[in-house]
Amino acid sequence: MSLETLGWGPDLDLALSNTVSQSSSSSSLVPGRVVRQQRGLLTVQTAGAAFLARASGRLLHQAQGPEALPTVGDWVLLQPPASGDGEALMHSVLPRRSLLKRREAGSEHDGQLIAANVDVVFLVVGLDGNFNPRRIERSLTVAWNSGATPVVLLSKADLADDAAGRVLEVEALAPGVDVLAVSARTGMGVEDVRARLPPRRTGVLLGSSGVGKSTLANRLLDAARLVTQPVRPEDDKGRHTTTHRELFVLEHGGLIIDGPGMRELGLWGDDEEGLANAFADLLALATGCRFSDCGHQGEPGCAVRAAVENGTLPEERRANFAKLLREQAFQHRQTDATAQREHKRVQRNQSNEGWARTRSKRRGE
Secondary structure, X not given: OOOOOOOOOHHHHHHHHHHHHHXXXXXXXXXXXXXXXXXOEEEEEXXXXXXXXXXXXXXXXXXXXXXXXXXXXXXXXXXXXXXXXXXXXXXXXXXXXXXXXXXXXXXXXXXXXXXXXXXXXXXXXXXXXXXXXXXXXXXXXXXXXXXXXXXEEEEOHHHOOOHHHHHHHHHHHOOOOEEEEOEOOOOEOHHHHHHOOOOXXXXXXXXXXXXXXXXXXXXHHOOOOOOOOOOOXXXXXXXXXXXXXXXXXXXXXXXXXXXXXXXXXXXXXXXXXXXXXXXXXXXXXXXXXXXXXXXXXXXXXXXXXXXHHOOOXXXXXXXXXXXXXXXXXXXXXXHOHHHHHHHHHHHHHHHHHHHHHHHHHHOOX
């Protein structure tokens, strides 16, 4: 398999040249792309062979955090095993053009890398009971933060009474984002998905368990490569069938990454672009607020509240924006030392003021 088939291009030629010129030891390393990740084990495909690979001690030591370590879709430089059999050592990760990540489920601080160097994030939403506008807004924020382009796929459209109406509904809350109704069972919309993955372009499927990601991937691959299961009929919840992340090359040359379903998509990091893109309409309204720091909670002259009251902006969308904004601020405090110190200073001042008021009351002042 050639590197070009995996998505290699002129930008990576330049990155490889720069990396090799900065380290004499890099001349013996070969480039490859991480094509599979399962429970910490990575498989890297090079031009000559595929290897199980692990990060070298130096890469682990120099990593500033989990974001610096390789994940599916990454391009790496590795040292193949001497005997041709065994583990290869990954020595460096080439610069990324995008990185899809989330806060790890059940944690406030730890993150999880989902995929790197993707061009399109396909947000898969089932029309059989999985449909949730607020989750779509959250998913769009995560996708925009990655640096890739989001596309919303309304799957199982053959089961919906009004798939076209759902498309219009999502287009209203996702300005500028393509929204497609698809059915892997009937083939509806599948060619539209394939058309967004020309040769060497990489997409990733993101969504909850049971929304049809693996079924759609099988349809794109024209083969039953991935195991699928039906959702539970009693609650329309999906079952975790896929247990690993894997990159596949489609017959026409595009690439697709499939992985386990995710019921939680917490924001991780202090990126602001995702929220700005996902709620561009709301932020445009906010320019008309009387105060530049308006929190849209009831301040006088709030243009956002006015839009809610006259029915042009759903209250649920405003509330979800406020929720995600608080989550983003929390993440910013976790990742920015200056912000952490400022937050502690404000808390300390508030605590001192509260104590002063309590003391005054006790003295009868």
